[in-house]
Amino acid sequence: MLESSRVVVVGAGVAGMSTARSLAAAGARVTLIEKGERLGGMAADYACKGTDRCNKCNVCLVHELVRDVKSRPDIHVMTGCTVDGAEALSSGGYRLKVGGREVECSAVVLATGFEPFDASMRPELGYGALPAVVSALDLEKALRDGGGIGEKFRRPIGKVAFVQCVGSRDLQRGRGYCSRVCCMYSLRMARAVRHRNPSIETTVFYMDFQGAGKDPGDLRRRAEAEDGVRFVRARPSEVAPAPDGRAVVWFEDLDGGICRPGEFDLVVLAVGTGPGRDTRTLADMFGLGLDEFGFFAPADPGDEAATGVPGVFVAGTCRGPRDIAESVADGERAALAVLHEQAARRARQKIALSLSAGTWPGRRVLRGQPETVEVSSTVLVLGGTAEGMEAARTLSDLGCRTVIVGEETGSDGDSGAAYSLLARVDEDSSIDVLAGGRLVRLDGQAGGFRATIEGPGGLVSEIGAGALIVATGYRREFPEAARGLAGRACVVGLSELSRGAEMLPTLGGVAGDCTRGVKIRLPGSMGRILAKRAPLGAPSPHLEESGVPWAVSEEHGKGRGGRRAVIWVGVRPDTARAVFREAISAALSALAAGWEVYVLCPEVAVAGPGDEELYLEARRQGAVFVKYDEEPEVQAGSALRVLVRDPCLGAGGAAASAADDVPGLLAVDADVLVVAEEAYPPPDSPELARVLQVNTGPLGFFQDDNVNFLPVLTNRRGIFAIGGCRGATAVADAMVDAHVAAYLAARLVGTGSLHVDWATARVDPDKCALCLTCVRTCPHRAVDVDDEMRAARISRAACWGCGVCASECPGKAISLESCSDDEILASVAPGVTAFCCDHSALIAAEATMAALPTDEAAGLNIVAVPCTGKVDIIHLLKAFERGAEAVMVAGCFDEGCHFLSGNRRARLRVGQAASLLKAVGIEPERVRFYHIGPDMSAAFLEAVQETMQVARELGPVVRRRAG
Amino acid sequence: MIVAERKSLDEILAMLQGCSRVLVVGCGTCVTVCMAGGEKEVGVLASLLRLAAQREGRTVEIGEATIERQCEWEFVDKLAPAIRGYDAVLSMGCGAGVQTIAQRFGGVRVLPALNTKFIGIPEKQGLWVEMCLGCGDCVLDRTGGICPIARCSKGLLNGPCGGSQGGKCEVSKDTDCAWQLIYDRLASLGRLDLLETEFAPKDWSKNRDGGPRKVLREEVML
Structure with missing residues (x-):
């Protein structure tokens, strides 16, 4: 159905290429317009940061995308052109002026990318003035070019500093948002630098660690332990010249609260992500809205690829910071949105994918004998989570029948979003729900799975499905350090709070009028620093410097109605990214209800869209954030008291003995302690993984820790993992997963037949000794035993064509097509x-x-x-x-x-x-x-x-x- | 299955001293499955023999063949055309295979490339463990399906001995104490009573007494 309609994608960066590839795979004709002379966008200049192993920087995905796009005849690439004008057509499409030519299309996807912050806008950091100061992009290029970085920068290099948040989280320059990617790229670059030259010392000056990926906490720990990367929490105020072309980084040392110099041979500024230069022009051309920072803003938060203007979509970093894998996913989602609109325009309720049989992005080098395999277009969704239901709903739009197996409840990972979806799932005739069902056995392969479901009361049924989407969510449990507190009257889990409609007021009964105070041990003259720590815009209760060991701030509590809540977000970085917004929302609700709020956390996680603004709002309203580096101590006897040391308030954590002697120690008497729960896989995850023969990764969540599988692929074709089951995920990210997985599943099996044209491994049954080596070594579990032939059987639909089995087979019974x-x-x-x-x-x-x-x-x-x-x-x-x-x-x-x-x-x-x-x-x-x-x-x-x-x-x- | 392991290349090269035309013969049954002597291993060994000769500037002809089972006359017969003209056959079968080929082709030297190790299972891919000694008088009914003859280092029938420590055998911390396994298994089956009956001294006459053992079944004979 898309044959007659061309889609123009503007920008051949990661998101643009991903959109183009995805649309082409669904049968659309695509024109990809790129302003520059080559494909790849900004990311084409990045360096692989692999050390002895992959550091998950995703850069390899860019190079593969470039080759995929170049190799597709159905993607017409125009480089060196821009869109100079657009005229809306009565058909709903556009006539675009592109480099002096006219291109008609049914839809436009804008994927124009970002502009890195110009570090010379912060002259105090010396970029452009000092030879030792470079931007992270300069270092990317140096790493990519190979060799030692010393030769590249023409100077001996022994010490390297990374300065985070240059052009991010910067209110003075109108950039009050986190750029989401810099902490991880700096961490990876620091590792890569150390790996290439072990004598180099690296230091990262940062505000809050914004972890991303499967287990960023582990990556950071390894960087510190194995590579000696030093993390210093400070926002350097100045980079000054030093002898021999070196540079001095001036930063505030929390240990003592004074400014210290640190001399470095190279200072790398982690420049943030800003809106692209063309964004404003294109917004005016198509009548699109921009957010306050200048990124394209979604018209409907639930459908972020849509712009509110028919026929115009946005994808990638032009709508806000995101990493490479997220941009790839965003491209898939934009392609889906385009198809969705085109189906609607033709008054079809469901999206018909390309009329030919479904295809799967096969590999370029090896083609196999083409074959069309009949497949089941039913998709089984495991888990009645919000993401599961959203996937089912999307699949229904794509013309697939869906069966949801599992309870009709939100997973622990989502806060009520599931309930609004339930109604839509309920009334959709192409979605069946097997409430309380459990997958106990899975036979078959992609396109022809047979799932055995055990229902309530032991009722067993078998469902045929072409694909499976695992959406079992994640479990939330108090973190190790707070586990002993669970069940106490004055202690409540953050997720319980988020789910309960009444929220904090119901907990007020614990202590009506709190006359107890917040005590702070003041070492020496700490007033100067305390002033900084005061809530923004609120008069600080802590400012009185006195000779007494404790400054009592009862007024603070009384002024707010006497109720005080402590929200403790002591979770791993991966969980923090998913739940921090929830914690700030809880803080804001409590503040609105007149409570005084303390938020205790090792890091403030604000990488999500709008999170920084929400965080600043909470601070403006008086929430006190304490970024601790030692776990708080909770005394929950007849009264609740939380002891926590704020490193900003004093020195000498190591010398601490009795509480009263610890400088910077806060003793917060509170009515309620809200504990943010850590994310864990649900208890039956290992068993489900075994039944599915799907790998789990770090922390036991589904999916391998391998960038090629992002966002939703598992080791088995036709089985997708979305949302919380593959790691702690914010609701918005889980929805992206749902859309991408639904779209990929529909592309695989949605038409009822699958066109296999990629090379697959074949078994010669006469030579097969049934030694099971292939069954065991196939990374994709694509090999079964054919009981009739008494030989191994490789499913063509499920085989990825790697050839591992062929090279392991001790009987030389397996060969890979086109690669014997x-x-x-x-x-x-x-x-x-x-x-x-x-x-x-x-x-x-x-x-x-x-x-x-x-x-x-x-x-x-x-x-x-x-x-x-x-x-x-x-x-x-x-x-x-x-x-x-x-x-x-x-x-x-x-x-x-x-x-x-x-x-x-x-x-x-x-x-x-x-x-x-x-x-x-x-x-x-x-x-x-x-x-x-x-x-x-x-x-x-x-x-x-x-x-x-x-x-x-x-x-x-x-x-x-x-x- | 029968589990075997390739001899060291030094040993193989030494036994092939003076042979310039060698046929390497694989077996498609047990030793394919235990990855010691299937078609792939034949290819690897043949290649190495050629390289070794090349290295020394010798000219050799190394042939490759793999048959279904080296321990069956009919399959071994299929080697007849291939074997002509070779100085030696290097069998990658178990000891039974080597001998079958040697018996069938009297005029050619037949040499073993493998050491036949035991009857066992792949505990996991790449690790094979011994499970059965072929003692000829199975006691697994009384020991919870765990063989004390093959899996107890001492082959004790009334174990464990004093060397059983924390479930491991004193011979190696990587070896489970078979009698601990037997005890645990019988306990879980609720059959610890089986341990109350002592095993009489084993009747080894069913093992090696009277020389090589035979199994004769007249009803299936032709």
Whole structure:
């Protein structure tokens, strides 16, 4: 149905390319317009930050997107042009003026990206004036170009400082929002810098750590413990020149409260994300709204891709800061929104996907024999969470029948959003709900799953489904440090508070009129610092400096009606990102009800859209935020007292003994303690993961910790994990998951047939010994046992085509289409053979080959493989038999393999080959493994030259007998 | 299944001294499944033998073949055309396979590439453990399905011994005490009473007494 309608995507950055790819996959014709001369946008300049393993920076996704987009004939790319005018057509589309030409389209997706903050706008930080001061983007480019950063910046570098929040969370410059990505990119860059040069010391000056990803707390801990990255909570006020081109960072040391200098060889400013330069022009052209910071604003918070103007959609960082994976997801969602509108425009209730059978983004290099497989278009949603119901509703729009299995309740992760969805789910005839059902068994593969559901009372039913969406949410439980407090009368969980309509007033009965106070131990003359800590806009009750050890602030409490709540958000960074907004909302409600509020937390998590504003509002209204670095102590006897040390108020945490001697210690007598719960997977998660044969990742949540699976893929095709089940997720993010998963599931099975044209592994049943090696090693669980044939059977729909099984099969009964042993070995010739992963090293190699001198290039045989996991040990040995002098295998970083374990298996085989070669008298260093990211052409070149050097030094394997 | 393990390359190269035409023969049954002697391992070993020769400047011809089971005459017969002209056959089968080929092809040296280890299972991918000694007189009915002959380091019938510490055998902390396992299993089955009956000394006549053992079934004979 989309054949006659072209969609124009403006901006070939991450979100634009993702939108274009997604629309094309659904059958649309796409024109992708890019202002610059190349695809990739800002992110094309970023560097892979892999160390010994993948650090989840997502940069590799950009390079793959570029290649995907370039390889699609149904995406027409126009570079070097802008949209200079737009005329609305009566059909609902637009006629755009693009570089002097006219392009008619049915819809426009604006994905024009962001503009990094110009660090010279903060002259006190020395950018542009001091040679030692660079922006994070400068460092990205330096890292990408390879080599030492010292050579790049032409100076010896021993100490590097990262200064966070440059152009973010900055009210003075009208940028009162968090840029969401800088903490993580600085952390990863610090690790990458240390990895490349272990003698470099790195320090990160930051305000609040905004963690993202599966387990950012762990990444930070490892950065500190393994790489010695030092975190200093400070917002440097000035960067001054120092001798030898160095720079001095002046920062306020909380330990003592004085300004200290720190001398560094390189100061990296973590510049924030601002609205793109074209945003205003395009907003005027299409009549779109902007938010107060200049980003495109959604007209309807529930449908963020839509702009309120028919035919115009927005995606990616042009509507606010987001990381690469989020931008990819945003592109998918924008594509879905376009399809949705086009269906509505044709007065069809449901979206028909492309009329041909469903497709799956196959891999470029390897095509298999085309085949159309009948699939079930029913999608099973596990879990009646808000995200589960939203996925079901979206699938219904996409023409799929859905069965929701699970209780009709919100997961612990969402606050009531589920209830508003229930009605819509209830009245939708294409959604069935099996309340109280539980998946106990799953047979079959993508397109043809058979799910055994045990209902209440032991009733068992079997449901056929083409795809499954896991939406079981997350469980919330008091964090370890507060677990003993659960159940106390004056202690309440944050999620209970959020769900209860009455909120705080019902808890007021604990103590009606609190006359107790907040005591603060004042060391020396702390008034100056206290002034800073006072709630914004409110007269501080704590300002009186006195000789007495405790300054009592009873007035504060009395002034607010005498009720005081402490909200303790002592959760991991991943949970904090999901629940902090909830905590601030609770604080605001309590403030509105006349309560005095203290929020205790290690970090203020404000990376979500609007979170910083909400946080500032809470402070304006008088909430006191204490950012502690030692867990608070709660005394919950007959009265409730919370002891917490505010590092801003004094020095010497280590010397602390009795409470009264600890400077900066607050003793808050409170009526209610609200504890923000930590996120955990639901108790039956391990069992469900086993039944589904789906991997879990850090902290036991669903989904591997691997960027290629973001946002919603699991190791099995046709099974998606969304929202809280894959980690603590804010409601808005869970909805994105729901839309993306519904869309991907519909693209896979929505038409009832699936067109398989990608290369898959095939079993020769005569050779199969049923050893089960393939069943066990397939990362995607695509192999079953065919009881009739008495052989392994690989589902074409479920196979990802990595070839790991083919290389592990001890009976050589499995081969990968278009990539048989003979085809691989045909490329092997004397000289150096490099087996390159199609997803990483091969992309790097394409850029490298041009840089290689002709004589060297002649001696290099590059063998493309879909995954290094396809490289069989036999290939390595045969390469030497055929005259190779050295062999290298180059693939993704650990935890970054597209097929999860292929690169790890390849590395094991390289190790095995080395020891076997040694056993027959051949130098083991002739066979080598390298981790190469797709953007690491410099590193690839180094690897090739190193391997060639080995080959030159060792000469041919064959030693002719003298005479 | 029968679990085997490849001999060291030094040992294999030493036994092939003087052979310039070698046929490496794999077996498609047990040793394929235990990843010691299937078609893939044949390819790896053959390749290594060629490389070793190349390295020393020798000319060799290394052939590769894998048959369904080296322990069956009919399958071994299929090697007949392939085997001609080779100085030696390097069998990647278990001991039974090596001997079957040797018996069938009298004129050629048949050499073992594997050490046949035991009857066992893959406890997990890449780790095989011994489960059965083939003692000829199974006692698993009385021991909760856990074999004390194969899995107790001492093969005790009335264990455990004093070397059982924290559920582990004194021989190695990686080895479970079989008698601890037996006790736990019987306890969970509510059959600890089985332990009250002492095992009489084992009748080893069913094992190796009288030389190599035979199983004769007249009703299936032709």
